Amino acid sequence: GENVEQHPSTLSVQEGDSAVIKCTYSDSASNYFPWYKQELGKRPQLIIDIRSNVGEKKDQRIAVTLNKTAKHFSLHITETQPEDSAVYFCAASRVGGGSTLGRLYFGRGTQLTVWP
Amino acid sequence: GAGVSQSPSNKVTEKGKDVELRCDPISGHTALYWYRQSLGQGLEFLIYFQGNSAPDKSGLPSDRFSAERTGGSVSTLTIQRTQQEDSAVYLCASSQRTNTYTYNEQFFGPGTRLTVL
Numbered sequence: 135g136e137n138v139e140q141h142p143s144t145l146s147v148q149e150g151d152s153a154v155i156k157c158t159y160s161d162s163a164s165n166y167f168p169w170y171k172q173e174l175g176k177r178p179q180l181i182i183d184i185r186s187n188v189g190e191k192k193d194q195r196i197a198v199t200l201n202k203t204a205k206h207f208s209l210h211i212t213e214t215q216p217e218d219s220a221v222y223f224c225a226a227s228r229v230g231g232g233s234t235l236g237r238l239y240f241g242r243g244t245q246l247t248v249w250p
Numbered sequence: 251g252a253g254v255s256q257s258p259s260n261k262v263t264e265k266g267k268d269v270e271l272r273c274d275p276i277s278g279h280t281a282l283y284w285y286r287q288s289l290g291q292g293l294e295f296l297i298y299f300q301g302n303s304a305p306d307k308s309g310l311p312s313d314r315f316s317a318e319r320t321g322g323s324v325s326t327l328t329i330q331r332t333q334q335e336d337s338a339v340y341l342c343a344s345s346q347r348t349n350t351y352t353y354n355e356q357f358f359g360p361g362t363r364l365t366v367l
Contacts, residue, residue, distance in 0.1 A: 135308075168355070177341065177358040178293070223293060237283070237306060238356060242292040 136161040138226050140241025147214050148249050155244045157224035158206040164226040167200060167207045168238070173220045181222075182209070214248045221245050252276070254359035256342050262365045263332055271327045271362045275344030282325050283356060284317055285341040293341065299325065332366045339363050 137160040147153050159167075168183035184191045184198045184207065191198050195214075200207040211218055225238040255274045263269050275282050284296040295309035299319040310316070314332075319325040329336055339361040345354035 177360055179358070180355045183355070237295070237298050240285075240293040240295070 136164055136226055136228070136239040138224060138239045138241045140224050140244060142244060143242065144245045144247075146247045146249065149214060149216060151214055153211040153214050153218070153246055153248075155209045155222055155224070155246070156206060157208070157226075157241050158204075159226040159239070160205065161226070161228060162202075162205065163228045164239075166227040166229055167198070168225050168227075169196075169198060169209050170223045170225065170240075171220045172223065172243075178223060211246075214246075216248050216250050219246055219248045254342055254344050254357050256340075256359040256362050258362060259360065260363045260365075262367065264367050265334060266331055268328065268330045269332055269364065271329075271340050271364070273325045273327070273342030273344075273359060275323065275325070275342070276346070276357055277323075279344035279346045279357075280322070281345045281354065281356075282319055283343045283345075284325070284327050285343065286311075286338045287341055287361070288338045296327070296340075329364075332364075334366045337364055337366045 138157055140157045145153055165186035169181050170178040171181045172178040182193050182196050182198050184200050186202055189200055195212050197210045198207060221243045223243045224241040227238050254276055257272045261269055280301045282299045286294040286296055297310055297317045298306040314330045317325060317327045341361045342359040343356040345356045
C-alpha cells in the first residue's frame with residue numbers, strides 16, 4: 135500500500151515569514167494529493183489539492199508543488215499569519231480502478247505555530 | 251446544506267464495555283471513512299465504504315472493532331470490550347464520487363471523543 139511521510143512534525147515561524155511542509159509518497163500510481171488543515175479542537179478541512187498532471191497550484195498565500203519523478207510534494211505558505219497556526223496533513227490517493235479508489239493515505243501531520 | 255454529523259460528541263465508558271459511534275454522512279455521498287485520532291497524533295485510517303463495494307477494513311486495529319453502513323447512508327462503528335488504549339477522537343468523513351476520474355474532497359464530521367476509564 136501507499137506510505138506517506140511528512141516533515142517536519144513541528145514548525146515555528148515568525149509572522150510574515152514563509153513556511154514549507156514536505157511530504158513523500160511511495161506508490162507511483164498515486165495521482166491526487168490534498169492538504170488538510172486542522173485547527174485546535176476542530177475537524178480537518180481541505181485547503182488545497184493538486185493532481186498528478188499539474189506541477190504547481192496556487193491559491194492566494196498557499197501553494198502546492200509536486201515532483202512526480204521524486205515522488206514528493208510540498209505545501210508553501212507565504213506571509214504567514216497567526217491564524218495559520220494549525221496542524222497540516224498531507225495525503226495521497228490513487229484514482230482509477232481497484233478497491234482502494236478514493237482512499238486517502240495521510241501523513242502524520244505538521245504542527246505549525248506562527249508567532250506574532 | 252448539512253455537513254457530516256456524528257454522535258455522540260463525547261462518550262465516557264468503562265473498560266470492557268461496548269460502545270457504538272454513529273456517523274451521518276452528507277446526503278448523496280457514496281464514500282464514507284472512519285479515522286481515529288489519538289491526542290496529538292495523526293489520522294489513523296480504520297475503514298472505508300464505497301457504494302455497494304465490499305468495505306476496506308484493512309485499518310481496523312483488532313477484531314474488537316467493526317463497522318456497518320446501512321442503506322448506503324448512516325454508519326455505525328462498534329468497539330467491543332473497550333480498552334484504555336481505545337481512547338481517542340473518532341472521525342468520520344464522506345465524499346462524493348461521481349465517476350472514476352473525479353477527485354473528491356473528504357468532508358469530516360466533528361468527531362466523537364471516546365474516553366475509556
